Amino acid sequence: MTAEVALEAMTVRFGPFTAVDDVSLTVAPGEFFSFLGPSGCGKTTLLRTISGFVEPTSGTLRIGGRDMRGIGPNRRPTALIFQSLALFPLMTVVENVAYGLRVRGHSRAARRARAEALLNVVALGDQGGKRIDQLSGGQKQRVAIARALAVEPEVLLLDEPLSALDLKLRQHMRNELRAIQRRVGITFIYITHDQGEALTMSDRIGVMRGGRLEQVGTGRALYDSPETAFVASFVGEANAMPGVVRDAADGYAVVETAFGSLQGRNPAGMKRGSQAVLFVRPERLLPLSTTPPCCPQNRVRARVADLAYEGQVTHVMCAAEGGRLLAVLGPRDGEPPAPGSDVSLAFTARDAVVLPPATQA
Amino acid sequence: MISVATGHRLLVALPFVLVALIWGWLAFERRLAALPPRAGFFRRNGWPVGIYLILAVALWLLGMVVLPQLFMVELSFRPKLPFNQLGGPRDVYTLENYRYFLFGSPTSTESWNTVHLRAFATTILSAIFIAGFNLLLCYPIAFYMAQGATGARLRLLLLLLIAPYWVNEILRAFAFRVIFASSGLLNTVLLGAGLIAAPIDFIGRDIALFSGLIYAYTLLMVFPLYNALDNVEAAQIEAARDLGAPWWHIHLFVVVPAAKAGIASGCTLVFMLATGALAAPLVLGGPSAMRFTPIVYDRFYQVFNWPQGAAYAFVLLVACLVVVVAGLRLLRLNLTDTAR
Numbered sequence: 139m140t141a142e143v144a145l146e147a148m149t150v151r152f153g154p155f156t157a158v159d160d161v162s163l164t165v166a167p168g169e170f171f172s173f174l175g176p177s178g179c180g181k182t183t184l185l186r187t188i189s190g191f192v193e194p195t196s197g198t199l200r201i202g203g204r205d206m207r208g209i210g211p212n213r214r215p216t217a218l219i220f221q222s223l224a225l226f227p228l229m230t231v232v233e234n235v236a237y238g239l240r241v242r243g244h245s246r247a248a249r250r251a252r253a254e255a256l257l258n259v260v261a262l263g264d265q266g267g268k269r270i271d272q273l274s275g276g277q278k279q280r281v282a283i284a285r286a287l288a289v290e291p292e293v294l295l296l297d298e299p300l301s302a303l304d305l306k307l308r309q310h311m312r313n314e315l316r317a318i319q320r321r322v323g324i325t326f327i328y329i330t331h332d333q334g335e336a337l338t339m340s341d342r343i344g345v346m347r348g349g350r351l352e353q354v355g356t357g358r359a360l361y362d363s364p365e366t367a368f369v370a371s372f373v374g375e376a377n378a379m380p381g382v383v384r385d386a387a388d389g390y391a392v393v394e395t396a397f398g399s400l401q402g403r404n405p406a407g408m409k410r411g412s413q414a415v416l417f418v419r420p421e422r423l424l425p426l427s428t429t430p431p432c433c434p435q436n437r438v439r440a441r442v443a444d445l446a447y448e449g450q451v452t453h454v455m456c457a458a459e460g461g462r463l464l465a466v467l468g469p470r471d472g473e474p475p476a477p478g479s480d481v482s483l484a485f486t487a488r489d490a491v492v493l494p495p496a497t498q499a
Numbered sequence: 500m501i502s503v504a505t506g507h508r509l510l511v512a513l514p515f516v517l518v519a520l521i522w523g524w525l526a527f528e529r530r531l532a533a534l535p536p537r538a539g540f541f542r543r544n545g546w547p548v549g550i551y552l553i554l555a556v557a558l559w560l561l562g563m564v565v566l567p568q569l570f571m572v573e574l575s576f577r578p579k580l581p582f583n584q585l586g587g588p589r590d591v592y593t594l595e596n597y598r599y600f601l602f603g604s605p606t607s608t609e610s611w612n613t614v615h616l617r618a619f620a621t622t623i624l625s626a627i628f629i630a631g632f633n634l635l636l637c638y639p640i641a642f643y644m645a646q647g648a649t650g651a652r653l654r655l656l657l658l659l660l661i662a663p664y665w666v667n668e669i670l671r672a673f674a675f676r677v678i679f680a681s682s683g684l685l686n687t688v689l690l691g692a693g694l695i696a697a698p699i700d701f702i703g704r705d706i707a708l709f710s711g712l713i714y715a716y717t718l719l720m721v722f723p724l725y726n727a728l729d730n731v732e733a734a735q736i737e738a739a740r741d742l743g744a745p746w747w748h749i750h751l752f753v754v755v756p757a758a759k760a761g762i763a764s765g766c767t768l769v770f771m772l773a774t775g776a777l778a779a780p781l782v783l784g785g786p787s788a789m790r791f792t793p794i795v796y797d798r799f800y801q802v803f804n805w806p807q808g809a810a811y812a813f814v815l816l817v818a819c820l821v822v823v824v825a826g827l828r829l830l831r832l833n834l835t836d837t838a839r
Contacts, residue, residue: 189741211741218741224734228756238742240752289742 140167140324141202141215141292143188148197150183150349157183159349160197165327165342170319172328172336175346176372181329182297184346188327189218189295202292217291221298223282225270231257231281232266238289256284259321260314276307283318293325300335312338333373337361345369361419363405367496370417377423377463379416380495383408391492396460397438402490414492422489423465425454425474425481436490438463438483442475456483503577503590510573514565575810578605596810615794615811622791623818625705626773629712630766633720636713637765641724642754646733660718672711672782679707679783700785708783712773719772720765727761728754763832767823774819791815 143165150158158180165171173181186192188199190211199206201215211218217238225234235253236244244252257263260280270278279299286294296315300308316339319326330336336343337357345352345360345368353365364370371378381395391404393416402416425442440458447453452474454465463483467474475481501509541549576592584590595605600619603612640660644653663671678684679701686698701707731754739749755762780790795815798808 191737191741211737212743212745216741218738220734220738222732222734224732224738226735226739226753237739237744237752241739241742241744241748285738285742 139215139290139292142167142200143293143325143327144198144200144203145184145188146198146200148184148187148199149195150180150187150192151195156349158187158194161349161351162197163344163351163354165325167325168323170316170326170328170339170341172330172340172343173346174330174333174336174343174373176331179346180349181331181346183349185218185295185297185327185329188293189216190214215292216295217286217289217293218295219282219286219297219299221301223278223299225278225281225285227270229270230266231262231268231270231273234270234281235266235284235288237285242289252288253284256288257281259287260284260318275303276311279303279311280314283315287318287322291324293327294319296326296328298330298332300330301332308335315339337373343373345372347372364417364491364493365405367415367417367493370415370491370493371496375420375464375466376417377420379418379460381414381416383410383412383414383492386410390487392435393492397458397463398460399435400438400490401435401487402492403488404492406493408492408494413495415495416490416492418485418490420453420464420466421451421468422485423463423483424471424485425456425465425467425483427475427479427481429482433484433486436485436487440481440483442477442479442481445474445477456481458483501592503586503592506573506592510569511566513569514561517565518561571809572813574806575813577806579804579806596807597814599807600811600814614789615791618789618794619791619814619818621789622774622815623822625709625712626770627822629709629716629773630720630770632709633713633716633769634724634762634766637717637720637724638762640717641721641728642750644721644725645728645731646736660721663714664718668715669778669782671715672779675707675711675714675783676702679710702783703785705785708779708785711779711783712776715776715779716769716772719768723761723765723768724758725761727758727764731757759830760832763827763830766826770823770826771819774815 145161145163148158148161149156161184173184175181183192187194188201190206190209190213193207206214226237229237232250232253235256236249239249239252254263254266257266260283262277262280262284265273265277270281273281282299300311300315303311312335315326315328319339328336328339340357342354342356343360344354347368353360353369355363360369360373364373367378370376379393379395379397379400381393381400383391384394384399385392386404386408389404390401391408391414392399392401393414395416400416402418408414425440438458438460440456440463442454443457443462444455445452446455450468452467454467454474456463456465465483544552575596576594577590578593578595580587580590598608599605599612600615601612602608602610603615640656644656648656666674676683680686681698681700681702683701685701686695689695690698699706735753735757736749739753740746744753775792776790777792777796780793784790784793791811792815795808795811798804798811802808
């Protein structure tokens with residue numbers, strides 16, 4: 139069983155502080171949805187509201203069409219995986235997984251059978267008799283998932299469960315989580331401040347900032363077509379060039395910046411004379427020592443300040459008249475220019491986006 | 500039969516033998532567990548501090564706790580004699596004090612000493628009851644303090660809990676007498692409100708005594724509990740709730756097992772002190788209720804039979820230890836857990 143989660147004008151206030159501000163969103167049944175945002179953006183509060191530990195100040199929450207007002211966390215069709223995992227240290231792995239079934243009054247044999255089946259799902263079939271403190275970080279993670287799945291939730295809520303793991307394990311667990319979600323087919327709502335996690339696992343992502351939902355979309359949509367300056371700078375790296383719109387026509391705008399007069403897409407329909415920021419992804423900036431073959435309107439003269447070799451890519455830090463710019467070269471982009479050399483940074487207008495500057499959140 | 504003089508020599512040697520045995524056993528266990536050798540005690544602390552620590556602990560434990568207790572135990576096996584016959588031919592080890600406790604006579608074993616035995620049983624059983632009742636009373640308070648209360652409210656609650664202890668113990672006992680007497684506060688209020696027709700004999704029914712004792716030890720129960728419950732991760736309670744557990748299930752199967760050591764610690768403290776309570780039974784005890792501690796007190800200071808008093812005190816001590824150890828076994832804990 140899987141269920142749709144619908145938030146309508148959800149607001150949560152703690153005294154004078156507004157943690158979640160007028161969020162409306164529908165998560166489809168069986169979807170892997172991530173809330174992405176910096177710490178303090180209200181994403182954890184939102185998750186705790188969906189799980190029932192926090193009552194919304196206003197707005198409604200429906201899970202599977204049912205209004206959740208007044209229904210406690212123990213009676214909701216959700217299961218939460220805590221950031222600290224919150225496994226019961228005095229119980230064995232099997233007892234942990236079977237706890238929710240014990241609460242529901244299942245017989246000892248039925249509990250055991252179901253717990254073992256779930257441990258097989260998370261590839262811990264032979265670890266059932268162990269104590270929690272005998273497990274590694276990744277194994278604990280999987281116990282927490284099995285424990286949550288045991289109660290057959292329609293929606294699984296995950297509160298940054300990978301943040302305590304080391305990098306390799308985190309990347310492994312991303313794939314694992316995605317695979318488990320496909321296998322069980324229920325709705326996953328995932329909270330993270332790590333854009334890599336959100337981008338790799340999610341069907342859709344909601345970017346949050348200051349309690350508000352800034353933009354909802356697929357990872358690709360957020361990365362390629364950010365709708366706000368915050369999304370453009372928070373999801374992935376971006377070179378930001380602030381200035382004033384000089385000209386706007388046919389979905390493109392020319393911005394007068396400290397780097398020169400540059401052209402980019404204008405999805406927000408910005409008018410001439412308004413303050414704007416032009417964003418270009420580092421991998422869209424091509425540092426060339428010769429005259430670039432393309433895009434005569436978007437060229438920035440700069441000097442290579444430093445190179446950082448990252449394995450897959452090379453970061454080229456450039457000092458231009460208006461400030462520092464970052465270009466990223468892949469292995470197919472040829473040799474990076476030498477530090478100290480003069481380059482011309484070029485990009486097409488399609489690869490740049492002009493957005494209104496971020497308001498203070 | 501060993502003579503009293505030999506007995507005294509054994510007595511003084513015994514603590515040192517015990518210390519040596521315990522030290523040797525610990526060293527043996529370390530070797531068994533293959534723990535790496537630790538830096539020497541003196542190297543870690545320095546000579547002056549090391550010597551001070553050892554002397555202070557030895558003086559305190561051996562000189563002020565172990566030796567006096569051992570002398571009391573030894574005394575309990577000797578007859579009551581006039582001063583000039585001490586060390587004389589009649590001063591031999593005997594079981595007559597224990598015989599008196601059981602049979603009410605130093606020599607005969609015809610009839611049971613029902614008065615003292617009953618008082619003994621009452622004392623132990625009521626102390627168990629008081630510890631249990633105190634646990635039920637203090638658990639919600641401690642849980643609220645540990646998991647619910649924040650900053651200012653926690654400090655206020657602590658103050659409210661501690662404030663009564665600024666009042667002297669005897670005064671507190673008398674205050675309870677004022678409340679529970681047949682023409683006392685409670686009866687006056689109940690009579691005035693028309694809830695009862697005649698005054699209730701709170702003191703005769705031991706209600707005053709139990710209330711006084713339970714009240715006296717709340718703090719000793721609250722603090723170990725608070726300490727233990729404070730260490731229970733709040734997310735675990737939430738996780739249990741999220742998995743569908745009703746509140747009683749969470750407490751019974753998640754919180755209490757995690758706080759088991761604190762519960763045992765609090766219960767041990769309250770039980771031990773309740774068996775040894777002297778002032779409260781004297782002030783609040785009904786005419787029919789005999790407690791064992793006042794009886795022990797009387798052996799020493801009314802009957803002037805110190806050996807008998809020592810025997811009584813030793814019986815009480817052993818009984819308490821048996822109850823505590825049995826209780827810990829029941830909870831699958833050992834003694835060191837209660838000190839955590």
